[in-house]
Amino acid sequence: MPELPEVETIRCGLEPLVVGRKIVEVILRNRSLRWPVPAELPGIVRGQVVRSVERRAKYLMLRCQAGSIILHLGMTGRLRILPAATHPGKHDHADFIFENGTCLRFCDPRRFGALLWSAADPLQHPLLIESGPEPLSAALNGDYLYERARGRKISVKQFIMDHKVVSGVGNIYASESLFPAGINPLAAAGKISRTRYQRLAAAIKKTLRKAIAAGGTTLKDFQGASGEPGYFQLKLKVYGRAGEPCYVCGRRVRCQRSGQRSTFYCPQCQR
DNA sequence: AATCGCGCCTGACGGC
DNA sequence: TGCCGTCAGGCGCGAT
Numbered sequence: 001m002p003e004l005p006e007v008e009t010i011r012c013g014l015e016p017l018v019v020g021r022k023i024v025e026v027i028l029r030n031r032s033l034r035w036p037v038p039a040e041l042p043g044i045v046r047g048q049v050v051r052s053v054e055r056r057a058k059y060l061m062l063r064c065q066a067g068s069i070i071l072h073l074g075m076t077g078r079l080r081i082l083p084a085a086t087h088p089g090k091h092d093h094a095d096f097i098f099e100n101g102t103c104l105r106f107c108d109p110r111r112f113g114a115l116l117w118s119a120a121d122p123l124q125h126p127l128l129i130e131s132g133p134e135p136l137s138a139a140l141n142g143d144y145l146y147e148r149a150r151g152r153k154i155s156v157k158q159f160i161m162d163h164k165v166v167s168g169v170g171n172i173y174a175s176e177s178l179f180p181a182g183i184n185p186l187a188a189a190g191k192i193s194r195t196r197y198q199r200l201a202a203a204i205k206k207t208l209r210k211a212i213a214a215g216g217t218t219l220k221d222f223q224g225a226s227g228e229p230g231y232f233q234l235k236l237k238v239y240g241r242a243g244e245p246c247y248v249c250g251r252r253v254r255c256q257r258s259g260q261r262s263t264f265y266c267p268q269c270q271r
Numbered sequence: 272a273a274t275c276g277c278g279c280c281t282g283a284c285g286g287c
Numbered sequence: 288t289g290c291c292g293t294c295a296g297g298c299g300c301g302a303t
Contacts, residue, residue, distance in 0.1 A: 001296065034279070034298085058297080075296055076281080091281090110280045112297060127299085154274070163298075170297070260276070261296075 002073040004135065004168035005208055007058045009215030010079055015053045017081045018062065018104060022049045025097040029088065033108065034074060037094065037115045044117055045069060045096070054122075057131050057167035061122045068122040069096075074112025080105050131167040135204050140166055142198025149197070152189040158259045159189035160204070169204060173211070175239045175264045177204040184270045185263045186256065238264040 002010070026042035038044075048064035055061070060079075062069040073079070084103035088095070094115055096104040106115060118125045133139035148165050149156075157174050160166055169177070178185045181203040183196055192200075237247060242255035246266040256263050 003297095072297085074280090074298085108280095109282070110296090112280065152273080158274095161297095259274095 001075045001170070001172070002058065002077060003170040003173055003211075004055075004058055005173070005211035005215050007055055007060060007073065007168075008212050010073075011053050011055045011060055014060075014079065014081070014104070017102070018050045018098070019052060020049065021098040021100065021102075022047065023064075023096050024099050025095075027095040027097070028093070029095075030093040030111075033093065033111050034072070034114045035116065038117050041069075041115070041117045044119075056123060056128050056134070057163060058170070059122075059128060061118075063122070067117060067119040070114065070116040070118055070122055070125060070127070071106065072114040074108060074110060074114070076110040077106065077108040077113035080107070130164050132163060132165045133167065135166050135169055135208055140201055140204070142194060142201045145197040145201055146192075146194040149189040149192060154189055155186050155258050156183060156189045156192055156200075157185035157261075157263055160200070161259075161261075166204070169208075171261050172236070172239045173204070173207055176237060177207045178265060179203075179238045179270060180207065182270055184267075185265050186258055238266060240264065 023045055024047070026045050028037055028042055031037040031039065044066060045064070048066055050062050050064055052063045053060065054063060058072060060071040062071070071077075071079070082103050082105055084095070084097045084101050086103065086105070088105070089107065091109040092105050092107045093111075094106040098104070106113070116125075116127075122128065133144065145160075145165070149159060152159055157178060160169050160177070161171065161174050175185060177200065181196065181200040183192065183200055238253050241253040241264060243252050245251065246253055246269060249266065249268045251266060251268040253264055254267050256265075
């Protein structure tokens with residue numbers, strides 16, 4: 001599943017291949033994504049030149065003169081740059097064809113993803129306007145988390161996965177950040193000290209940065225099959241390791257459901 | 272206001 | 288082999 005580091009990796013790979021390019025045609029094969037793809041999108045986008053590729057949370061925004069294409073990859077979304085003539089597969093829902101004969105193809109088997117158009121500033125779009133600070137920005141820090149957590153009874157893991165608190169921290173990186181911070185993911189958000197939130201903020205940044213760096217190493221392949229997610233390269237410390245020994249203390253990593261999500265942690269290192 | 276849990280969807284996987 | 292049930296999960300949204 002593309003998490004923030006994967007989306008950022010995709011953004012970096014996409015940028016040099018689409019910025020400055022004119023979209024001469026849009027092919028919609030299936031409009032039924034998380035929300036219906038606007039039927040008027042091809043007509044609006046045709047003729048637009050991509051000015052920039054930006055990311056907010058896990059959303060990608062292709063800014064054009066008349067507005068922005070908003071993309072979300074959901075669980076299984078993929079973007080590739082291909083020769084426009086490449087035969088589409090079963091789940092290739094949309095193509096953006098450029099004047100140079102290449103094509104940005106959106107594939108999403110599970111269709112949890114989104115393809116939308118925003119005529120105004122995409123950051124003001126209803127899906128994005130209430131997003132919390134970007135985890136890699138200075139606005140995300142221990143003091144901020146501590147203040148936001150006042151009175152919150154939900155678990156700290158659910159708290160940092162709330163996109164109004166921090167944008168773009170998904171299930172994998174929530175677990176992976178709580179581990180180096182030494183915080184039990186099931187602890188109530190409102191009971192965690194300021195000092196520990198400072199540790200957590202630092203851990204979130206460090207974990208995401210490492211994953212982005214790992215993802216960056218696969219960027220050279222973007223124009224073929226597209227970048228493999230960062231977590232294929234990065235050794236996950238707890239996620240998906242239930243029953244296996246903790247790399248630090250050797251105790252078995254535990255998996256517990258929390259807010260309908262699998263949560264992985266070391267009961268010894270995280271309290 | 273905070274929290275809970277639903278639903279969207281397909282592919283992978285295990286059991287019979 | 289093949290069929291079927293189960294699980295995975297981002298994330299917005301309606302209900303409580």
